[in-house]
Amino acid sequence: MNGCLNKYSPVNVTSIINTVQLFICIPTIIIGFILNVSALWIFCSSIKKHTEASIYLLNLAVLDFCLVLSLPFRLYFTIYRTTTDGRLCSLLESLYFTNIYGSIYTIMFISVDRYIAIKHPFLSKVLRSPKKTSFICIFVWVFVWTVALCTFDFSNDFRNGSCFHNMSDNIWSTQIIVPLEIFGFLIPMTVMLYCSIQSIRALMVPVPSSSVQCERSKTNVIRIITSNLVVFLLSFFLSHIGIFLQFLVRKHVISSCMAKKHINIFVQVALCIANINCCLDAITYYFMGKEFQSKLVKKTYSSVTQGDNTIT
Numbered sequence: 019m020n021g022c023l024n025k026y027s028p029v030n031v032t033s034i035i036n037t038v039q040l041f042i043c044i045p046t047i048i049i050g051f052i053l054n055v056s057a058l059w060i061f062c063s064s065i066k067k068h069t070e071a072s073i074y075l076l077n078l079a080v081l082d083f084c085l086v087l088s089l090p091f092r093l094y095f096t097i098y099r100t101t102t103d104g105r106l107c108s109l110l111e112s113l114y115f116t117n118i119y120g121s122i123y124t125i126m127f128i129s130v131d132r133y134i135a136i137k138h139p140f141l142s143k144v145l146r147s148p149k150k151t152s153f154i155c156i157f158v159w160v161f162v163w164t165v166a167l168c169t170f171d172f173s174n175d176f177r178n179g180s181c182f183h184n185m186s187d188n189i190w191s192t193q194i195i196v197p198l199e200i201f202g203f204l205i206p207m208t209v210m211l212y213c214s215i216q217s218i219r220a221l222m223v224p225v226p227s228s229s230v231q232c233e234r235s236k237t238n239v240i241r242i243i244t245s246n247l248v249v250f251l252l253s254f255f256l257s258h259i260g261i262f263l264q265f266l267v268r269k270h271v272i273s274s275c276m277a278k279k280h281i282n283i284f285v286q287v288a289l290c291i292a293n294i295n296c297c298l299d300a301i302t303y304y305f306m307g308k309e310f311q312s313k314l315v316k317k318t319y320s321s322v323t324q325g326d327n328t329i330t
Contacts, residue, residue, distance in 0.1 A: 035286045036097050042290040043093045046297060047086060053300040054083040070151040074128045077155040078121060082296035085117035089293060095181040096286070105172050107181040112166035114182070118254075118292065119202050120162045121299070125250055126206040127154055132243070133213035136220050169194060190268040195261065203258040207251070214247045253295035260285035 057079040061072065068076070091110045131151070134142045169189065188194070221236045221243075263281045266272045272281065 034283055038283075038287050038290060039093055039096050042287075043089055043293065046290075046293050047089045047093070050082065050086040050089075050293075050296040053297055054079050054086060057300060058083060068148055070131055070146050070148060071128075073148055073151040073155060074124060074131065077158070078124045078128075078299055081117045081120045081124060082299050084113065085121070085293070085296050088114040088117065092182050108170040108172045110181050112163075112170045116162040116166045119165075120158050121295065122203065122206050122250075122254060123158045123162070124155070125246070126210050127158070129210045129213040129217075129243075129246070133217050136217045190265055192269075195265040199258060199262055203254060207254075210247065210250060214243050217243055249295065249298045253292050253298065256288040257285075257292040260288040 058076075061076040061079060088110060092114055095110075131146060134145055138145075171188070218240050221240050260281070263272070264285050267278055267281055272278065
């Protein structure tokens with residue numbers, strides 16, 4: 019490692035990372051705070067009767083808001099690299115990562131819920147309800163925080179290094195990173211891909227008796243599903259590639275000094291891009307609220323299923 023430090027100065031890497039963090043994170047914090055506070059205010063004050071879609075979106079808005087609250091701490095410790103209490107570091111890191119993975123699972127369940135409503139409208143009467151949706155959202159919170167409490171060390175009051183950096187070898191162990199990659203991203207991504215593709219295929223089936231308005235609604239729903247999928251992949255695909263590459267570095271599978279330098283930069287940039295998801299989700303709030311709660315989607319599903327619809 020000393021050879022790497024001599025050949026490629028870490029000061030240059032740190033300078034690049036700091037610049038990227040300031041350029042991306044500060045606008046993300048400001049815009050994300052405004053958008054998510056607005057979304058929470060609308061969901062809590064303007065919607066009298068919550069549907070499955072609005073409950074999921076409310077949960078997503080809470081997760082995104084909590085993520086925004088953790089970003090100033092992450093930015094501070096990235097720039098200044100100061101040490102602090104180990105328990106406080108674990109709390110801040112767990113707050114950051116639990117909200118990322120809580121968002122991933124909430125977005126996945128939104129796709130599943132939409133898939134059931136489109137492909138299995140009769141079955142959706144049994145599987146879907148606001149009460150069941152609320153239970154799923156509670157499950158997401160319990161699940162991600164249980165994993166965080168089992169992963170991060172809250173008992174150690176000493177931290178060798180600053181928060182969000184120089185994490186212990188235990189965090190980068192195979193027992194943590196491999197399940198994180200599989201259950202934290204690959205499985206949710208696979209489920210979302212399947213549900214999105216099947217939903218789009220069902221909506222693209224022509225219905226001879228459908229009106230022009232229904233066809234436009236179907237087109238809008240397809241755009242919503244496609245944009246949700248694109249945002250999801252752009253937000254989280256690169257970050258999990260970066261985490262896996264950093265895992266290979268920590269396991270000494272990758273030993274090239276130049277590769278380590280580039281991976282370090284790539285991971286930080288990818289995580290910054292993932293943070294932007296808390297702003298991009300606002301697109302989801304707008305379009306899903308507009309389409310699902312205006313009942314245009316209900317007309318679309320009624321045409322596809324010949325009069326039976328359960329989306330609201």
